[in-house]
Amino acid sequence: MKIKKYYKSIIAIIIVMILSLLPSGSVNKVPTIKILHFDKFIHLSVYFLLSCILIFELFKNTKINIKSISIAIIIFVMLYGGLIEILQGVFTETRKADFIDFIANTIGSIIAVILFRTPIILSLLHRRI
Secondary structure, three states: OOHHHHHHHHHHHHHHHHHHHOOHHHHHOOOOOOOOOHHHHHHHHHHHHHHHHHHHHHHHHOOOOHHHHHHHHHHHHHHHHHHHHHHHHHHOOOOOOOHHHHHHHHHHHHHHHHHHOOHHHHHHHHOOO
16 A cells, blocks of 8 residues: 555644644634534534545545445544544643544544445546546
């Protein structure tokens, strides 16, 4: 397996980790919309995008079928999201581990998997764009 084939996935994984472990004060300086539980939507969106990148690169660079890729991505995101939440609780002073964040991360991944398994997206993927 050549690592450079997966550079987008590697970069996305690193970016998610950095953003997740930054002190919350540096993230709060960015203007945000005051919506109840908006941070959960952010978690869902970030892990949705991460999952999309992972799915696309795995499908493009391997001969693994979409069902196996889907299962692998959901398991990976659950483990990775769980690890990030634990790291936030252990290594940061301004963030805490949050089970609801973990759930939002997982839901984002599941939505990506469902999207990629739709006939339209599958037909595009089979063209190996």
